[in-house]
Amino acid sequence: MTSAPVPVRVARRLSERRLAILFVAPALLLLAVTLVWPLILALDLSVRDVRFIGQSGDFVGLANYADTLNSTRFWESAGRSLIWVVGNAVVQTALALAAALILHQRFPGVQIARVWILLTWIVPTVVVVIIWRWLLSNSGGMINPLLVQSGVINAPVGFFASRESAMTTLILINAWRWFPFVTLMILAALTRIPADLDEAARMDGAGRWKRFSRITWPLLQPTLAVLLVVGTLLSFNVFDIIWLITAGGPSAGTQTLPVLIYETAFRGYEMSQAAAMSVLTGLFLMVFAVMASRGMSREAGP
Amino acid sequence: MTGRLLLWGGIGFFLVIIGLPFWWVVTGSIKDPAEIIARDPTMFPQSFTLQHYAKLLAASAYPTYLVNSLIVAVSTAVLTVLLAVPAAYAFFRMELPFREGMYRAILLAYAFPGIIVLIPIYGFFAQLGLIDSLVALVIVNTTFALPFSIWMMRSFLGTIPQDIEEAARMDGAPTPVILRRILVPLLLPGIAAVAVFAFISSWTEYIFASILILSDAQRTIPVGFAGIIGQYQIDWGLLLAGATLAILPVVIIFALIGRTFVAGMTDGAVK
Amino acid sequence: MTRLTPTLTLAALLMASGAAVAQTELMLWHMEQPPHRVERIQVLIDEFNAAHPDIVVRQEPQNWGEIYAKAPAALAAGNAPDMLFAIPDFVPILKELGAVQDVGAFVVTLDERHDLLDSAVASYSYDNGVWAVPLYNMAMSLWYHRDMFETAGIAVPSTWTEWLAATEALTKDGVFGIGLPASKGLYTDQVIYTFMANNGASEIYNADGSFAFDTPATAEAYAMAAAMQQFSPPDSAGWFWGDAEACFASRACASIVQFTTITTFDTQGGGNAAALGVAPIPRADGQSDHATIAYANAVMLLADDAEKRAAFETFITWLMEPAKYGRFLNMEPGLFLPVTADGASAESFWANPMAQKYRSQIETMIANSANGRLFGFTGGNTFPSIAPISGQNVLSEVLQAVVIDGADPAAAVAAGQARMEEIAQ
Secondary structure: OOOOOHHHHHHHHHHHHHHHHHHHHHHHHHHHHHHHHHHHHHHHHHOEOOOOOOOOOOEOOOHHHHHHHHOHHHHHHHHHHHHHHHHHHHHHHHHHHHHHHHHOOOOOOHHHHHHHHHHHOOOOHHHHHHHHHHHOOOOOOOHHHHHHHOOOOOOOOOOOOOHHHHHHHHHHHHHHHHHHHHHHHHHHHHHOOOHHHHHHHHHOOOOHHHHHHHHHHHHHHHHHHHHHHHHHHHHHOOOHHHHHHHOOOOOOOOOOHHHHHHHHHHOOOOHHHHHHHHHHHHHHHHHHHHHHHHHHHHHHOO | OHHHHHHHHHHHHHHHHHHHHHHHHHHHOOOOHHHHOOOOOOOOOOOOOOHHHHHHHHHOOHHHHHHHHHHHHHHHHHHHHHHHHHHHHHHHHOOOOOHHHHHHHHHHHHHOOOHHHHHHHHHHHHHHOOOOOHHHHHHHHHHHHHHHHHHHHHHHHOOOOHHHHHHHHHOOOOHHHHHHHHHHHHHHHHHHHHHHHHHHHHHHOOHHHHHHOOOHHHOOHHHHHHHHOOOOOOOHHHHHHHHHHHHHHHHHHHHHHHHHHHHHHHOOOOO | OOOHHHHHHHHHHHHHHHHHHOOEEEEEEEOOOOHHHHHHHHHHHHHHHHHOOOEEEEEEEOOHHHHHHHHHHHHHHOOOOOEEEEOHHHHHHHHHOOOOOOOHHHHHHHHHHHOEOHHHHHOOEEOOEEOOEEEEEEEOEEEEEHHHHHHOOOOOOOEHHHHHHHHHHHOEOOEEOOEOOOOOOHHHHHHHHHHHHOOOOOOOEOOOOOEOOOOHHHHHHHHHHHHHHOOOOHHHHHOOHHHHHHHHHOOOEOEEEEOOOHHHHHHHOOOOHHHEEEEOOOEOOOOOOOOEEEEEEEEEEOOOOHHHHHHHHHHHHHHOOHHHHHHHHOOOOOOOEOOEHHHHOOHHHHOOHHHHHOHHHHHHHHHHHOOEEOOOOOOOOOOOOHHHHHHOOHHHHHHHHHHOOOOOHHHHHHHHHHHHHHHHO
C-alpha cells in the first residue's frame, strides 16, 4: 500500500518528528520553566543554611537531609501521611464507585444527577473549610444536634478533640470534596464497557454481583489503577484543608508531611530544612509513582 | 426489587451528604445572626434577612474578586487546551524521541508538595515583574493542570478509531490539517473535559493566589474570601453569604454547560 | 500689561502645580481585612491626603495567615510596602532581614506629646532600638453573662479557687461555665499565657537568653487551665478566633476569655449592654495583682529613605492626634484600645455609638490593659527565637499535651522547654 517513493517518506518522517517536537514544546517549556527550574532552586536551597526568604545561606552539603532523616517528627508525619493517603483512597474509591454505579443506571433525573454530583468538587477549598467548621461546631453546627436527636451519641462531641477523630473527620471531609471527580472518571470508564456484554450475561441468568465482579470490575481495573496512582499523589500533597481546619493538631495528630513542611518553612523559619524535607518527600513519591505505573503497564498490556 | 431499593437508597444517601450541607449554608446566609449560632440550629430558617449580602457586596470588593477569578479561570482553561491537545497527540501518535519516558515523567509533576516551588516561583516571577498580576496566576494554574490534562486528552484520543486518521493520511493530508479538521471536532467532549478541569482547578486555587497577588484589585475569590474571615472575630453571616456567592458562579456555569460536559465524558466510544 | 497678567498668573499656577506633583508615596500594608475596618482606614487616609498634598498614602489590606510568608518574599523581591502593621512577634524576623527602621527618636517625641503606654513601647524595644510605633492595643479580660451569674447567685470570681467553683456551678443544662480554646493556634497561646501571667510566670526567657519556661508556676498554670477545660464545650480543641464569641453570643458559654466580644454580642447575642459583664481575669490565690496579655499592634517603617521617613512621621503624628485617633481606634469599636493617655479620654473615641453603649465595659478593658504584657516581649528580654516559638504555637502544644494526651503538667512543661531549646538552636 505504499503510495509515495522512499525519499518522500523519509522526508515526511523527519518533518513529522519536527512537528511532534513542535507540538510538545510549548507544554514542556511551560513545565520546565514553572516547575523544573523552581525545583532546582529548591534543591539548591536544601543544601544551604537559609532560615527565611531573603537570606543567602552558606553551603552545608547534606546536613539538612541528615537532620531530616534523623528527626522523629519527619517520620511521624510520614506515617500520618500514609494513613491520610490510604484513608482517602479507601473512602473516595468506595464513594466514587457507589456513585458511578448508581449514575450508570437509568432513573428519572439521572442526567441532572450526573451534573450535580460534581457540586462539592467545584467549590473553593476555603469555602469547604468554612462549611464544615461551622457544621461540626457546637455553636450553630447542625451535625451534633442531628446525631444527638437520632440517638447516635448522647451528648455533643468535639470532632477535632482527639487525634483519631480529627484525622478521621478530615479524611471524610477531603473525600467529600474530591470523590465527585473520581466518580466522573469511573463513570466514563463504565460507559465504555460495551452494554451487550452485560446484557448477554443478564440473559444467561448471572446475578448482579456476578456480573459486577466478572465483567465490570476487571474492565475497570486499568482506569482505577491510574486513578489510584494520580489520586495518591494529589491526595498526599493536600495541604489547605488540613491547615485551615486543624493546623496539624490536635497534638500533631493531623500533621502530615505537607503541613510539617509548611510549618517548618513559614512558622519555624527554617526554609532550607523545609526544602530538604520536600525533596525527600518528592523522591519517595516519585519512586512510588514509577513502581506503581510499571506494575500497571505490565497488567494493562500494550 | 432489592435492586431498586439499593438504587433509591443510594440516591438518597448521596442527596443527603451533598445537598444537606449546601442547604444549610445557603439558608444560613439569609438567617438573622442570632439564629445562625443558636444552640438549637434550625433546619428551615425562622428569620429572613439580606443584611449579610448587603454588607458583603457594599463593603468588600467581592465583584472584583469574581471578575478576576473568571478571567484567570477562563484564560487557564484556554491555555491548557491549546497546550494539552497538540502535546497529547504528539505523545500518542507521533514519533518522538523518549516518548514513553517523557509521558511518564509528566505525571511526576504531582509528586512534589506545591509549597516548595512557591518561594522560588515568587522570586522568579518577581524578576519578570509578574507579581501582583493575573498573568502569574494563569501561568501557575496552567502548569498544575497540564499534566493531568495531557493524560486525559491522550486517553480520549485512544477512543478514536485509527482508520479515520489513516484514511485522511492516505489522501495526503498533512498532520496539522488532520488534527484541526478531523480530530478536533471528534475530540470536542475531551476538550470540554480538559477545559472544565482546568477551569475548576484554577477557580479553587488558593495558596499561590494568596502569595502572588498583593493588591485587592487583583484578588481572586478564594483569597478574598479568606480575608473576610478576619483575625480576631468571625461574622458567620458574612461568611455564609460569601460562601454562597463563591459557589454561585460555578453553579450557574454548570447549569448551562454541565450536561454537555458530562455527556461528553460519558457517552462512550465515538463510533 | 493687562494681557501679560493672566499669562503670568497661568504660568505661576502651572509652576506651583508642577511643584505639588512631586509627591512622596507611602504604601501601607495592614492586616485589618474586615470590610468595615478597611473602609474606616480609607476615610482617614483620604482626609490625610487632602490635607497634605505632598504626600499620598495608599492601603493594601493583607491577611494575617499569608503575611508571614508574603512579607519576607516581598522584601526579597523588592516590592515591599513602606509601612507595615505588626504585632510584636512579627517584627524580629523582618528585623533580622535588616528591613525594619529604628523609630526610637520618633517614639520618644510621641511619648512626650501623648504619653504612650509603657508596656506597648516595651514590646518593640530591644537591641538598642525601637522597631515599630505602637498604634492600638488589645488586652484580654473575662467576659461573662451577668444574668447567668446573678441567677445562680455567684459572685464574679477574683481568685482561681473562686473561679473553679463558679465555673463548675454554672456548667449544667447544656450550658458551659467557660469557653476556653484548646486548639493549636495563636488564640490558645494567648489565653494560656493569661493563666501563666496570673500565677507570676510571665517570663519565658531569662535575661541571658536561656529559657525560664520550665518552672512550677508555669506547671500550675497549665494544671489550672486543664482543670477549667473540663467545663468547656467539647469542640474547643478545634477553636479558632470566632468560636469562643459564637459560644458566648449563643449563651452556650457563660463566660469566655477574650480581647473583646462587644461587636459580636451586639449583633449576634442580643445586644443588651446591661447584661454584658467584664472583669479582670482571675489571679492565682497567692498573687496580689491581676495580670493579662496585652498585644500592642504597631506600625513598622520599612522604607529606607529620608523623604519617606519624614512623610511617615507626618502621617503617624497626624493619626495620633486625639481628634483622629479615636476614629482610627473605632474602626472596630470595643476591640482596639488606645495606647496613649490622651487617646483614652479623646472625644473622638467616646463619640462612637458603640463606645457610648458599652462605655463601662470599655473603661474596664482599658483599666485591665494597664496590667498587660506579652510573652517574649517583656521589655528588653526579647530574643529572635521568639518568632519561631510563637509561630509554631509551642504554648498551645504544651496545653494540648496535657488536655488531649493527658500528660502530667510538669512533664509537659519540661517537654515544652526542650522544644523551645530545640527551636532556638
